[in-house]
Amino acid sequence: MHKPSSYELFRGFLTVGLYGFGGVLPWARWMMVEKRQWVDTVTFNEMEAFAQAMPGPNVINLSVVVGARYQGLPGALAALGGLIVMPFLIVITLGLAYDRWGAIPAIHDTLAAVSAAAAGLVIATAAKMLKPMITRRSAVRLLFCALAFTGVGFLGYSLVWVLLALAPVSVWLAWRRTA
Known part of the structure; x- marks a missing residue:
């Protein structure tokens, strides 16, 4: 680079x-x-x-x-x-x-x-x-992308609220997988 x-x-x-x-x-x-x-x-x-x-x-x-x-x-x-x-x-x-x-x-x-x-x-x-x-282990990532897109794009929720709801769960799952 x-x-x-x-x-x-x-x-x-x-x-x-x-x-x-x-x-x-x-x-x-x-x-x-x-x-x-x-x-x-x-x-x-x-x-x-x-x-x-x-x-x-x-x-x-x-x-x-x-x-x-x-x-x-x-x-x-x-x-x-x-x-x-x-x-x-x-x-x-x-x-x-x-x-x-x-x-x-x-x-x-x-x-x-x-x-x-x-x-x-x-x-x-x-x-x-x-x-x-998109990899073999990407189902959870794609699920969170889809949930965020649906929450903001289709349901009209504020991005802040969607992130506050999804981020802790996403971080916990990532931490659990690496631990």
Whole structure:
């Protein structure tokens, strides 16, 4: 695996911020795992899980975690800056454009199409993240993934409550299996 410099972190996350407008996690995974090979899939999943456990947007947290891992505070700031600069400029520009032309029906149709594409990217990324978890001894892992997905996605429970319910049991089962 390649250890990126602060400049590479900035440039990599700048690309993620530009490409991933509306759905950043799939692009972050692609850039870090597939294109630049900074981490492998398992490490990416672990860092993403840690980033999700922290307060705030998970990909923002992920950029800070990755930057800090490779270059300390300068790397964290470079990755964070790279990730947010393009979306900031794009949002300002699109906000001004929507204020002027937002009543046009074609604009609404375009936004609906972009939303569907972003949802598809998130589903594809979830499948890629799930793949390394599927092993001979993965039935329990998959059960917890399915329970969390059902609780949040279909039953509408808060992610916090689902995690508070599932995490202790999951940790206990993992501890019991290794003991």
